[in-house]
Amino acid sequence: DLDKLTQMSARLDNAIADAGRSPDEVRRVLNVSGTVTDGASNGPLDGPVDQWVDELTALATGQRFDTFIFWGEGDGQLERFAEEVVPAARGQITAAS
Numbered sequence: 001d002l003d004k005l006t007q008m009s010a011r012l013d014n015a016i017a018d019a020g021r022s023p024d025e026v027r028r029v030l031n032v033s034g035t036v037t038d039g040a041s042n043g044p045l046d047g048p049v050d051q052w053v054d055e056l057t058a059l060a061t062g063q064r065f066d067t068f069i070f071w072g073e074g075d076g077q078l079e080r081f082a083e084e085v086v087p088a089a090r091g092q093i094t095a096a097s
Helices: 002-018 049-062 077-096
Strands: 029-036 067-072
Touching: 029 049, 029 077, 049 077, 067 077
Parallel strands: 029 067
Antiparallel strands: none
16 A cells, blocks of 8 residues: 555654654665566556566655565566566666655
8 A cells, every 4th residue: 555655654753853863874775576577567666667666666765765675476477577677776766766
């Protein structure tokens, strides 16, 4: 639930600020699970490479997640994530920064 994730991220930002630190100083790690497909989107983190790249970029730039732990569902998913999604997402995140 991305709305819930946004709310939790805002609470974390507030707690970090209350502690006198900048939210940018804190690493944010997110477990992501789903399927990289060749077809149409089946929902969040369940679709083609471009969808994954856009969603991870939004999480990195909007919620400041800097590390994603991938829990692929199915054979060959880790390879697709590592070889297709990660390089494209890094490039898009860098360009957005």
